[in-house]
Amino acid sequence: MTTQPATIARIYFEALRRGDVPTLMDQFAQDVVWHQPGENRFSGIHRGVDSVGALIGGMMQVSDGLFALEVAGPLMVNGDLVAVPVRFTGRREDASTDMSGVDLLTVRGGKIVEMHLFSEDGAAEDAFWGTV
Template identity: 50%
Template sequence: MTAPTAFHRYLDALARGDMDALRATLADDVVWHQPGAHSLAGDHRGPDAVLRLLGAFMERSGGTFALAPTGPAMDNGDLVALPVRFSAQAASRTDLAMSGVDLFRIAEDRIAEVWLFSEDQPAEDAFWG
């Protein structure tokens, strides 16, 4: 399987909200590098930690967190980059809406590592607290 094919399995599972299928796309030793200086920032290691992080985004945004590709996925060997737009709302905070780039490293047909880049990291930090 190519890196883009493995990556698209992840995107499809995410779009369907299928957590079992999503977990299957993650390597046992996956590392998700969540940028910033907020309470969810840091390195999240293993599928359980990554799924907890994604769940926290939904919980803290009252289920409004959304991520949408804004262009095609681009691959270079085992790396896949995706331009995205993400948003979330919370009653007690200014809405979050910005562009970013998500970079994935694929190994043995699964996501091994993820780096995220946000258009306005201070605004994202303020939103997630």
């Protein structure tokens, strides 16, 4: 029996909250596609679990481990899609961020196969992450 999309999303966000990288990464399909918004050093389409792992690791490195994302509302499910309101915060050097967003997960076969991220203020997020 395949695990329901909402359950996979809950496991993913709880692992992210705890910093449990093995459990977090285990929620992704090997060929996951991640759509990171904006025009910053992390923006673009990242393909494959290794690329997504490098993306997440890079975000943690740039923010000195201070980047955090919390679920800010109910998970909303439509078939294999799960929309999740989030709040993310972070600090790096002399910059900080604190904003709302939505993460849209596509879950098939008990794994996250695609992620689309949305931010309330793309320009502010770009400024926070920087270009290189």
